[in-house]
Amino acid sequence: MKFEIVTFGSPVLRVKATPVSDVTADFKRLADDMMETMYGAEGVGLAAQQVGRAVSLCVIDVPPELDVDQEGGERSNPDIPMPLVMFNPRIKERGGPQQRRDEGCLSFPGIHTGVQRAAEVTVFFIDWKGVPKTLHCRGLLARAVQHELDHLDGVLLVDRMSAVKKISLAGQLKRLRQESEMRSPKTPSL
Numbered sequence: 449m450k451f452e453i454v455t456f457g458s459p460v461l462r463v464k465a466t467p468v469s470d471v472t473a474d475f476k477r478l479a480d481d482m483m484e485t486m487y488g489a490e491g492v493g494l495a496a497q498q499v500g501r502a503v504s505l506c507v508i509d510v511p512p513e514l515d516v517d518q519e520g521g522e523r524s525n526p527d528i529p530m531p532l533v534m535f536n537p538r539i540k541e542r543g544g545p546q547q548r549r550d551e552g553c554l555s556f557p558g559i560h561t562g563v564q565r566a567a568e569v570t571v572f573f574i575d576w577k578g579v580p581k582t583l584h585c586r587g588l589l590a591r592a593v594q595h596e597l598d599h600l601d602g603v604l605l606v607d608r609m610s611a612v613k614k615i616s617l618a619g620q621l622k623r624l625r626q627e628s629e630m631r632s633p634k635t636p637s638l
């Protein structure tokens with residue numbers, strides 16, 4: 449079942465996620481429905497708050513053509529199978545240089561902004577089978593993990609913007625609070 453994606457201005461996006469104590473059939477179904485919703489919206493990541501549920505769950509699928517560094521075209525995470533279903537994810541370590549790259553968000557249709565994030569993260573989570581996992585992620589995947597974990601903490605793209613960018617987008621953000629707009633097709637949305 450596809451959900452309607454909650455957009456900026458909806459209070460649930462600001463609620464901190466409740467940890468999942470047991471990966472039940474209901475939570476697995478929620479993860480499946482979130483994936484269907486993410487694919488339907490052509491996003492590469494989605495957090496539970498974006499479908500109106502403040503539980504600690506996100507889904508990520510970075511396709512191979514986007515899992516490349518910007519210069520050489522080498523795969524960033526060739527050994528990590530997609531999609532990823534993460535219950536109770538926590539970042540254990542951030543590494544590499546801070547990188548600035550344009551980021552979109554399915555809850556901010558039509559908006560993208562440069563966001564500085566760590567180039568690499570080590571993330572701990574419970575997978576869809578209920579098995580604890582630790583992954584070392586690089587490139588866009590590392591960015592997606594940090595973006596989705598922000599969502600689970602109630603932190604949004606607008607909080608990561610520079611003051612100047614926020615001022616320049618003020619009218620757009622205000623409109624977004626009132627209505628949805630067409631999504632930018634170029635920037636991967638998370």
Ligand SMILES: [Zn+2]
Pocket residue numbers: 552553554555595599638
């Ligand atoms: Zn987002």
